[in-house]
Amino acid sequence: MFSGNPKAAAAASKSKRGEITASAVTILTSGCHFNGKLYCRGSTRIGGKIEGEIISEGLLIIEEEALISADIKADEVVIQGRIQGRLEARGRVELCSTCSFEGDILTPILVITEGAQFNGRSSMNIEQIPPGAGLKDQYVAPSVSDGLSLSSEKKGPEVSVVS
Numbered sequence: 001m002f003s004g005n006p007k008a009a010a011a012a013s014k015s016k017r018g019e020i021t022a023s024a025v026t027i028l029t030s031g032c033h034f035n036g037k038l039y040c041r042g043s044t045r046i047g048g049k050i051e052g053e054i055i056s057e058g059l060l061i062i063e064e065e066a067l068i069s070a071d072i073k074a075d076e077v078v079i080q081g082r083i084q085g086r087l088e089a090r091g092r093v094e095l096c097s098t099c100s101f102e103g104d105i106l107t108p109i110l111v112i113t114e115g116a117q118f119n120g121r122s123s124m125n126i127e128q129i130p131p132g133a134g135l136k137d138q139y140v141a142p143s144v145s146d147g148l149s150l151s152s153e154k155k156g157p158e159v160s161v162v163s
Contacts, residue, residue, distance in 0.1 A: 030065040038070075047081075064098045077107075 024042035028034060032048030040056045047063035054060070056074035066081030076091040082100040087093065089107040097115030105122040112118060 030063070062099075 024040075026040040026042065026044040028046045028048045028050070030047040033050075034048065035051045037053045038050060038055070040054070040058070040060070042058045043061070044056050044058065045061045045063060046054075046068065047065045049067045051069045054068070054070050054072045054074070056072070056077075058075055060072070060074040060077045062068060062077070062079045062081045062083060064080040066083075068081065068083040069085060070083075071086045071088075072083070073088045075089065076093075077087065077089050078094045078096065079099045079101060080096045081098070084102045086103050087101075087105045087107070089105075091107070092109040092111065093105055093107040094111040095101055095113060095116040095118055097113045099113075099116040099118075101116070101118045101120065103120045105118075105120065106125065107122070108124055110122055110124055
């Protein structure tokens with residue numbers, strides 16, 4: 001198609017590579033075992049066994065069969081399997097009903113579905129909420145004397161003050 005113009009062919013090739021990178025998908029199925037530092041871009045699904053460190057730029061899905069013993073840094077995480085370690089997310093973290101998580105979680109939005117097992121500490125630093133999320137403007141810190149009620153829906157936890 002671009003055989004007569006090498007510059008046009010190079011530009012088309014770069015464009016295709018850029019599109020592939022932007023929509024990249026990484027899949028480690030059950031039966032896979034990885035030990036070390038795993039770096040992923042785009043959507044990532046892990047169903048195997050990982051030991052070490054995971055850095056994910058994009059959505060990270062830990063499937064039900066997964067066994068993870070690692071420190072994780074990611075944009076957004078959905079956990080269905082078993083994790084032991086520390087999780088730091090820039091966005092939402094969802095612990096599904098089949099999830100077993102042991103360790104610490106640092107995220108601005110934490111959703112824990114009924115049936116999920118979570119043993120550890122969580123920190124939901126309001127300063128970490130991404131710009132445009134609208135949550136920082138709506139947040140009003142309750143005083144110690146106020147009653148505090150937490151509820152969670154699919155959109156994430158909501159803090160409401162009960163008088």
